[in-house]
Ligand code: FAD
């Protein structure tokens with residue numbers, strides 16, 4: 101009899117398992133994919149780590165989380181500075197003085213502020229959806245060229261039907277600073293994310309290729325408690341209805357050239373181009389290999405049985421999630437954690453923080 105059965109070997113599962121083992125508890129990890137790591141897993145080809153489930157850049161302002169991950173792996177000094185391509189013209193991201201200069205040929209922050217102040221007059225009162233939030237932050241030009249098309253293909257919905265908080269993730273700065281994040285710490289694990297996961301799961305029994313929900317009868321009885329990190333509605337056999345997720349399709353290509361786009365991430369912000377971004381993986385680790393790998397990321401509708409990448413946190417889904425959350429309270433020996441089980445748009449550092457808090461509560 102194990103103390104804990106972890107369902108899922110992503111960051112939530114791996115951190116929880118590591119801490120439980122360190123405290124002397126026995127742990128078994130089940131993972132339905134054929135590898136551990138969840139969405140941070142990378143595949144190595146020609147010495148390049150390919151972010152198989154989408155580009156992952158670690159960034160945090162939590163001192164404790166930064167100290168925690170640095171125990172297991174060193175981080176390089178990568179700073180995410182993506183570029184947006186709109187109809188063949190390039191604009192720096194996030195929205196900053198470089199972007200404003202490229203759009204309006206202005207020179208000073210005051211000039212940029214005046215243009216945006218004029219354009220945001222279109223919105224009166226508290227923004228009610230993503231469109232209003234975006235226009236009130238950066239005005240109509242940026243909304244039209246750099247936000248509307250990207251967002252509508254990313255989420256498969258109109259910007260007026262999406263929650264405002266999604267766009268609040270992006271910084272808006274009146275300085276010449278292309279750092280996509282405001283966080284104090286940022287980087288990519290030296291040697292790749294798999295190193296972090298391997299270190300967390302060191303000495304822990306793992307079974308890959310096992311779907312807990314398909315073998316619930318067998319595995320329910322093997323541990324005192326279950327830590328479940330899969331989708332919450334799937335756990336309950338969708339009995340209250342399906343939550344919506346956004347899917348993704350990745351198309352990866354090996355190119356016989358050293359440097360294809362000169363930056364790790366280029367966003368394609370017009371609606372007519374079906375992918376949202378092209379990732380050139382080698383740039384995350386300053387690779388100097390003679391070849392390169394690029395991945396086009398296509399947003400897609402999601403259907404049960406496919407990988408669920410993003411929760412769609414609109415009103416309808418939040419209400420349904422709350423109903424599932426009441427069922428969670430009745431599952432006394434199950435802990436629900438992570439992006440899918442909590443149905444939250446968590447970044448990696450949030451997931452690690454939440455796993456550390458949950459496991460500490462548990463071991464108290
Ligand atoms: P996951 O990594 O999804 O792990 C859950 C695991 O559980 C999976 O391996 C799954 O196979 C397994 N599982 C599910 N159901 C079962 C079952 N029934 N039986 C067995 N196993 C099961 N965060 C950042 O901080 N920076 C970024 O740049 C960033 N970029 C991202 C880009 C994309 C495209 C996506 C989708 C996410 C990104 N994130 C980023 C978020 C980050 O991926 C998550 O915060 C984090 O990986 C979530 O960890 P998790 O353990 O909750 O979930």
Ligand code: UDP
Nearest residue numbers: 184246247248250251254266267269367369
């Ligand atoms: N976004 C946009 N244009 C861009 C980049 C992002 O409109 O060039 C919007 C879009 O709505 C996206 C949100 O900002 O869903 C958050 O972007 P982020 O890069 O944080 O998304 P993630 O990396 O989580 O996919």
